[in-house]
Amino acid sequence: MRQLLLLIFVFFASQWLFKKLKRAQTAPGAQTGPQGAGATRASRGPAASGSVxxxxxxxxxxxxxxVHTPSSxxxxxxxxxxxxxxxxxxxxGHPTGRDAR
Ligand SMILES: [Zn+2]
Structure with missing residues (x-):
């Protein structure tokens, strides 16, 4: 029984850690207020509020x-x-297509 509780605790702890890490990645400045709602858009890099x-x-x-494809x-x-x-x-597989002749 104790193991189950421990498992649940670990689960929540890991989730909390993950969230914290994610937040740290999205907001490197750490100067955004809790109710900023994206007011400051100084950096328009990957720090956007969107998930992607x-x-x-x-x-x-x-x-x-x-066909044109993204370089990534x-x-x-x-x-x-x-x-x-x-x-x-x-x-x-081409026999050097255009350069053949
Ligand atoms: Zn192609």
């Missing part, structure tokens, strides 16, 4: 199909960028 930080992601062109999702293979691993493989 929207970073400026430059688009890169896929060497195989020409793009694959880099042999100096070229691709939208997916399938295209990277297909590009490598």
């Amino acid at each position: 930080p929207q970073l400026p992601d430059p688009l890169v062109r896929c060497a195989e199909c020409g 999702e793009a694959l880099v293979a042999a100096g070229h960028r691709f939208c997916c691993s399938d295209h990277a493989r297909r590009y490598a």
